Amino acid sequence: DAKTTQPPSMDCAEGRAANLPCNHSTISGNEYVYWYRQIHSQGPQYIIHGLKNNETNEMASLIITEDRKSSTLILPHATLRDTAVYYCIVRVGSGGSNYKLTFGKGTLLTVNP
Amino acid sequence: KAGVTQTPRYLIKTRGQQVTLSCSPISGHRSVSWYQQTPGQGLQFLFEYFSETQRNKGNFPGRFSGRQFSNSRSEMNVSTLELGDSALYLCASSLWTSGNEQYFGPGTRLTVT
Numbered sequence: 148d149a150k151t152t153q154p155p156s157m158d159c160a161e162g163r164a165a166n167l168p169c170n171h172s173t174i175s176g177n178e179y180v181y182w183y184r185q186i187h188s189q190g191p192q193y194i195i196h197g198l199k200n201n202e203t204n205e206m207a208s209l210i211i212t213e214d215r216k217s218s219t220l221i222l223p224h225a226t227l228r229d230t231a232v233y234y235c236i237v238r239v240g241s242g243g244s245n246y247k248l249t250f251g252k253g254t255l256l257t258v259n260p
Numbered sequence: 261k262a263g264v265t266q267t268p269r270y271l272i273k274t275r276g277q278q279v280t281l282s283c284s285p286i287s288g289h290r291s292v293s294w295y296q297q298t299p300g301q302g303l304q305f306l307f308e309y310f311s312e313t314q315r316n317k318g319n320f321p322g323r324f325s326g327r328q329f330s331n332s333r334s335e336m337n338v339s340t341l342e343l344g345d346s347a348l349y350l351c352a353s354s355l356w357t358s359g360n361e362q363y364f365g366p367g368t369r370l371t372v373t
Binding site (some may be wrong): 179181183189190191192193196234247248249250251252 | 264293295302303304305308316318350352360361362363364365366367
């Protein structure tokens with residue numbers, strides 16, 4: 148699986164958009180970008196994933212650059228409950244033969260009132 | 261629909277003992293993966309089970325083992341416990357092997373003294 152690079156920490160004001168970057172310059176053509184988050188003392192929570200097109204769901208939006216070497220997770224209106232460690236992971240998609248989620252150190256997002 | 265459940269939530273064991281942790285996946289999910297989380301190493305993949313078969317394995321010693329039952333419930337066992345095995349053990353379930361959306365349980369906090 149390709150390696151990812153994320154900033155160790157970010158701050159965001161409550162109500163504002165949080166934009167979390169991720170670099171994955173060695174991503175392969177069949178690898179997806181996944182985002183998970185982990186709120187303190189809880190298990191990780193799936194947020195969103197994508198291959199090349201931008202994706203949006205009820206939690207967030209995922210913007211992947213055209214060359215797929217980087218992506219941005221956007222929380223449109225951050226709340227205090229969004230304070231968590233956010234993990235960007237690249238991996239072959241569902242049904243891949245070498246399955247595992249490889250978690251890096253992630254980005255600690257702190258949403259301030 | 262009930263989420264992933266793990267039992268027990270907390271456990272204290274002594275070096276040299278063995279321990280068995282249990283994970284019940286979301287109803288209908290057939291894949292269960294196990295992860296170890298420590299402050300030093302972060303989240304690390306242990307193994308995945310699908311249809312009672314181990315499909316993938318991380319880089320852990322043979323003291324760590326697991327199994328899956330016909331109802332998809334899974335157990336992991338750690339024999340000859342070491343102090344370094346103290347960690348949060350998380351399981352995650354998905355519909356199929358290598359599922360895109362992994363749903364994590366709250367974890368079992370194991371302390372080895």
